Amino acid sequence: MDYKAEKITPYNDTESKTGQVRQMFDSIAPAYDFMNRAMTMGIDKWWRRKAVKMVGEYAPAKILDVATGTGDFAIQMYKTLRPSNGIVGIDLSRQMLDVAVGKVDKAGIADHFDFGEGDCMALGFSDGTFDAVTVAFGVRNFEHLEQGYAEMYRVLCRGGVLCVLELSTPTNRFIRSLYDLYTRTLIPLVGRMVSHDRRAYSYLPESIAAVPQGDEMCGIMRRVGFKECRFVRMTFGTCTIYLGEK
Numbered sequence: 001m002d003y004k005a006e007k008i009t010p011y012n013d014t015e016s017k018t019g020q021v022r023q024m025f026d027s028i029a030p031a032y033d034f035m036n037r038a039m040t041m042g043i044d045k046w047w048r049r050k051a052v053k054m055v056g057e058y059a060p061a062k063i064l065d066v067a068t069g070t071g072d073f074a075i076q077m078y079k080t081l082r083p084s085n086g087i088v089g090i091d092l093s094r095q096m097l098d099v100a101v102g103k104v105d106k107a108g109i110a111d112h113f114d115f116g117e118g119d120c121m122a123l124g125f126s127d128g129t130f131d132a133v134t135v136a137f138g139v140r141n142f143e144h145l146e147q148g149y150a151e152m153y154r155v156l157c158r159g160g161v162l163c164v165l166e167l168s169t170p171t172n173r174f175i176r177s178l179y180d181l182y183t184r185t186l187i188p189l190v191g192r193m194v195s196h197d198r199r200a201y202s203y204l205p206e207s208i209a210a211v212p213q214g215d216e217m218c219g220i221m222r223r224v225g226f227k228e229c230r231f232v233r234m235t236f237g238t239c240t241i242y243l244g245e246k
Contacts, residue, residue, distance in 0.1 A: 003145050003220075005210040010203040017143040018092065018119060024200050025069070025093035031195040032096065033070055038194075039187055047239045048073050048136065050232075051165045052080050054243060058161045060131035065089040066120045066152065067138025071100030071113075073165070077134070078112055086111075088130075090118030120148040128157040136165040140211035150224040156246040162226060163243055164217075167208045170237035179238060183208070217242055 009017045010024040028035070036044050055063075055077065061084045065074040068089030078087055091097050097115050104110040118124060120135075121144060133152045142148040152162055170176045183205035191201025212220060217240075218229040226244030233240050 001146060001223075003210075003212060005140050005207060005212065006143060006145060008140075008203070008207045008210045010199050017141070018121065021141045021143075022092040024197065024203065025091070026095040027197045028191075028195040028200050029070070029093060029095035029099055032099070033072070035191060035194060035201070036072075038190065043235055044239075047165060047234055047241075048076050049080075050234065051134070051136070051163055051241050052077050054232075054241060055132050055134060055161060055163045056081050058132060058159075060160070061085045062130050063087045063132045063134060064123075064125070064130040064152075064155060066118075066123075066133060066135045066148075067091055067141065068100060068115065069093075069096045069136070069138070071103050071115070073134060073136035074100070074113065075103060075107070075109075078109060083131075087113050088125075089113060089115045090120075090123075091115075092117065092119060120151055123151045123155050125155045127154055128160075129155050131157055131160045132163065133160070134163045134165070137167060139164055139166050139217075140207040145212070145220055146224060149220055149226075153225050153246060158246055160246050161243060162221070162246075163241065165239065165241050166211065166213075166217075168211075168213045168233070168237055168240040169209055172236065175236045179236075180205075213240060218244070 010020045063083050068074050068091050074087050074089045100115050104113050133156055170179050188202045192198050221229045221244040229244040231240050231242045
């Protein structure tokens with residue numbers, strides 16, 4: 001099945017989405033953390049803490065963090081959950097991974113992480129390798145949603161959990177109008193000034209609007225095999241946590 005989000009790309013309609021997403025994040029890596037804090041006014045930290053708490057209910061020993069970016073979610077999981085077999089973080093962007101590696105080195109916890117380049121369309125791990133798989137703000141960048149979910153299902157062990165943290169659009173009409181004004185006007189303007197990538201922060205609201213949300217997202221998870229799929233909306237619906245079990 002094709003999804004609208006798969007057709008939303010950062011730069012053009014001719015190159016693969018995966019390649020364009022890699023290029024975009026390489027470009028904005030130095031500004032990424034600053035823009036995250038600025039765009040969400042720091043609320044993204046609370047979203048991550050909430051998601052980590054939900055993952056912690058499954059007491060995972062080994063975690064795969066897909067689209068790990070600059071490592072914030074992976075680092076928060078380690079500090080809170082202390083998984084005995086550590087955390088593997090993969091990302092398309094080498095520049096983003098370099099920032100993540102720098103963070104864990106500085107914190108003195110690098111021995112508990114294994115960061116490397118990887119594509120969720122073809123995960124280089126054996127079946128049933130991980131107790132938990134997580135994705136924070138990355139699913140909307142997948143070139144093929146069902147294929148990405150199927151791969152994450154494959155590498156999970158039986159009884160394992162998938163946790164997806166993703167930006168979403170508010171359902172309340174008044175909140176939605178304010179949200180649209182903020183994301184489609186202010187964020188692209190500030191993003192261009194800070195990151196010097198004219199398209200990256202225009203792509204952001206477009207990809208959020210296009211990505212499946214709520215019951216539709218859970219439906220994709222169920223189609224590839226996940227059970228007990230559920231979601232929790234946060235902060236007026238601007239962010240959603242999705243959980244599914246294998």
